[in-house]
Amino acid sequence: RHGNVTRPKPGTGVKVHFKDSKGNLLKTVEANEGDDLLSIAHEHDIDLEGACEGSVACSTCHVILSSEHYDLLPEPEDDENDMLDMAFGLTDTSRLGCQVHLTRELDGMVATLPSATRNMFVDGEWNYGIVVSHGRMGAHGRMDLQERNPLIIN
Numbered sequence: 001r002h003g004n005v006t007r008p009k010p011g012t013g014v015k016v017h018f019k020d021s022k023g024n025l026l027k028t029v030e031a032n033e034g035d036d037l038l039s040i041a042h043e044h045d046i047d048l049e050g051a052c053e054g055s056v057a058c059s060t061c062h063v064i065l066s067s068e069h070y071d072l073l074p075e076p077e078d079d080e081n082d083m084l085d086m087a088f089g090l091t092d093t094s095r096l097g098c099q100v101h102l103t104r105e106l107d108g109m110v111a112t113l114p115s116a117t118r119n120m121f122v123d124g125e126w127n128y129g130i131v132v133s134h135g136r137m138g139a140h141g142r143m144d145l146q147e148r149n150p151l152i153i154n
Contacts, residue, residue: 006032007030007031007032008030008031008032010030013030013031013032014030014031014032014033014035014102014103014104014106014107014109015028015029015030015107015108015109016028016029016030016031016037016040016102016106016109016110016111017108017109017110017111018041018044018046018048018111018112018113019110019111019112019113020112020113021089021112021113021114021115023112026046026047026113027044027046029043029044029046031102032102033102033103033104034101034102035101035102036054036097036098036099036100036101036102037061037063037097037098037100037102037111038050038054038061038096038097038098039054039098040102041061041097046113047113048060048061048063048097048113049061049117050097050098054098055098056077056079056080056083056096056098056099057083058083059083059084059086059087059088059096059117060117061096061097061098062084062087062088062089062090062094062095062096062097062114062117063094063095063096063097063100063111063112063113063114064089064091064093064094064111064112064113064114065093065094065095065100065109065110065111065112066093066109066110067092067093069106069108069109069110070092070093070095072103072105072106073095073100073106076095076096076099077099080095080096080099083096084096087114087117088114088115088116088117089114089115089116097111
């Protein structure tokens with residue numbers, strides 16, 4: 001499906017557990033060392049936006065990592081920190097998925113998707129709203145995280 005990308009044989013790759021903002025498991029995948037979380041999410045149809053396609057120009061691929069795995073990563077560069085400052089639901093273990101490259105030591109990593117993302121550039125125009133990319137508002141204003149349709153809240 002993705003050209004010449006070779007996937008690891010089951011049981012030989014770096015395992016990543018993607019969870020929603022409530023801690024529910026979305027999907028567990030195996031990837032190659034060197035793959036980044038954004039690319040892996042897209043390949044496996046996990047709803048991690050990545051509006052800038054990994055160029056570190058937005059915060060829509062913001063993920064929250066388990067502290068044990070966060071501590072194994074190199075410190076974020078200044079441009080990543082600048083984008084993280086704009087991320088919705090920032091935590092001490094937040095990173096941009098496009099900047100998290102897998103190593104064998106990261107096997108078993110948990111990457112949690114925040115309940116919303118902040119996308120400053122939507123449909124060709126600057127927008128200062130919040131993009132709820134992991135759900136849709138349901139009856140009585142509750143978030144239904146099982147839905148995967150984006151909604152823009154201004």
